[in-house]
Amino acid sequence: MPPPVFRFAPSPNGYLHLGHAFSALLNADLARESGGGFLLRIEDIDPARCRPEFETAIDEDLAWLGLSWEKPVRRQSEHFAEYRAALEELTALGLVYPSFESRTEVARLIAEREKEAPWPRDPDGAPLYPGSARLLSAEERQRLLKSGAPFALRLDMAAACARVGKLCWTERGEGPAGEAGTITADPAAWGDVIIARKETPTSYHLSVVVDDALQGITEVVRGQDLFWATSVHRLLQELLALPQPTFRHHRLIRDAAGQKLSKSTDATGLRELRARGVTAAEIRRRIGLA
Ligand code: GLU
Numbered sequence: 001m002p003p004p005v006f007r008f009a010p011s012p013n014g015y016l017h018l019g020h021a022f023s024a025l026l027n028a029d030l031a032r033e034s035g036g037g038f039l040l041r042i043e044d045i046d047p048a049r050c051r052p053e054f055e056t057a058i059d060e061d062l063a064w065l066g067l068s069w070e071k072p073v074r075r076q077s078e079h080f081a082e083y084r085a086a087l088e089e090l091t092a093l094g095l096v097y098p099s100f101e102s103r104t105e106v107a108r109l110i111a112e113r114e115k116e117a118p119w120p121r122d123p124d125g126a127p128l129y130p131g132s133a134r135l136l137s138a139e140e141r142q143r144l145l146k147s148g149a150p151f152a153l154r155l156d157m158a159a160a161c162a163r164v165g166k167l168c169w170t171e172r173g174e175g176p177a178g179e180a181g182t183i184t185a186d187p188a189a190w191g192d193v194i195i196a197r198k199e200t201p202t203s204y205h206l207s208v209v210v211d212d213a214l215q216g217i218t219e220v221v222r223g224q225d226l227f228w229a230t231s232v233h234r235l236l237q238e239l240l241a242l243p244q245p246t247f248r249h250h251r252l253i254r255d256a257a258g259q260k261l262s263k264s265t266d267a268t269g270l271r272e273l274r275a276r277g278v279t280a281a282e283i284r285r286r287i288g289l290a
Contacts, residue, residue, distance in 0.1 A: 004036035004218040008062075008069075009208070011043045012054035015271055016061045017264040019223065019253040022287045026250055027221045028067050029289065039215055040069040044077045045202055061270040065280050074215060076207050083202035086210050086240055087153070087195065093239065095160050096195065098151040099133035100144050106130060120191070123228035128191030129154060150199075154192040155235075161188055164238040167231075172219075173248035175227040185231040193232055205232045213242040221248045225260065253287055 008024040010016065016024075031038035040062070044050035055075075062069070076083075090096050101109070109130040113119045120128050134156055136144075145151070167185040174180045195206045202210075212220060212233075220230075227249045237244050252260045255268060266272045273283065284290045 002218075004031070004034050005039065005216050006031040006036055006219050006221055007039040007041050007212070007215065007217050009041040009043050009211075009222070010058055011046070011049075012051060012058055013046065013049040014054060015057055015264040015269050017253075017261045017268040017270060018273075018283070018287055019261040019268075021061075021065055021270055021283055022253050022289065023221070023223060023250065024062055024067060025065060025284065025287070025289050028069075030219065030221060030248075036219070038067075038069050039217070040073050041211060041215070042073060042075045042077075043204070043207070044075060045080075045200055045204070045207055047077070050077075057271065061274075064270070064274055065283065074211060076202075076211065079207075079211070080201055082214065083196075083207050083210055086206055086236075087201060089240055090155070090195065090236075093163070095156050095163070095239065096153050097134050097136075097156060097192075098141065098145065099129065099131050099154050099192075100149050100151050101131045101133070102150075122190045123231075129193075134192065151197070152194045153196040155195050157188055157190065157192050160235055160239060164235060167234045167238060169230055169234050169244065170246040171249065172246055173221075173250050174224070175249060176224050179227070183230075185234040186228070187231040187235040189228065190232055195236075205229065205236060209233050209236040209240065209242055212245055213237070213240075218245050219248060220245045221250060223252050224249045225252060 006027040008027045010020055028038045030036070042055055042058070044055070087096065106129070110119050110127045113130055119130065122128055133154070167187070168182050169185060171180050171183045175183070193205060195203045230247055234244065255261055261268050264270065264272065270283070281290070
């Protein structure tokens with residue numbers, strides 16, 4: 001068996017906090033214990049939120065934690081052509097359609113549906129796509145595309161699921177409700193997910209599966225908040241004939257109020273803690289990885 005390959009894949013849209021430290025250190029520890037590789041991937045497809053100074057800070061903070069990783073680092077913003085190729089494969093399978101509703105229009109449609117009954121939500125709590133762009137006639141679709149209107153490209157979930165049948169994954173960690181072992185994927189719970197946009201020919205879901213395959217990642221180790229996103233990833237892996245890694249979703253580091261950390265603060269930011277003289281060994285102890 002070739003040695004396993006692990007990755008830590010932060011988005012440079014803020015400073016790293018204790019939750020990132022836990023994920024990065026856990027990946028690196030598992031790689032070291034198994035004689036495997038440890039890669040860093042910069043997930044910077046969103047130019048509105050990602051900034052070079054945050055990427056520099058990621059390098060500094062991880063080095064301070066005592067980590068080293070293989071070079072070159074893969075930066076997603078440099079690989080749009082690869083994501084576009086994957087998108088074209090899905091399009092060729094007839095599984096992708098453009099939707100043109102604005103956020104306001106989507107909200108209006110949901111409010112209208114909810115007058116009758118609660119509208120279904122995805123595993124992250126966001127309402128499923130309520131529109132009917134999949135049913136637009138070819139002429140109407142062409143007309144809207146030509147008009148220059150913004151659009152999102154969505155996966156026709158029912159058709160995609162019908163194509164691949166039942167999907168599972170091997171879970172070495174556990175989900176938010178303790179799920180472990182062989183997990184049955186439920187991509188339909190996400191509805192017709194967005195897999196690309198007019199101005200960005202990819203999405204988190206699409207670039208993650210393309211990169212994990214291209215980088216030969218065998219073990220995806222990440223937070224439990226992404227547990228059910230794995231359903232979409234397994235579906236895309238199957239549709240694109242990509243290898244299937246095993247998954248380990250780990251516990252989340254929480255703040256004093258029990259909330260999942262979402263941004264770095266004085267109490268949780270790695271730079272702030274470092275500036276206060278906290279050592280990397282103390283960080284390990286604090287997050288239970290000593
Ligand atoms: N870039 C994602 C994040 O920062 C992680 C992606 C992954 O590990 O699959 O939450």
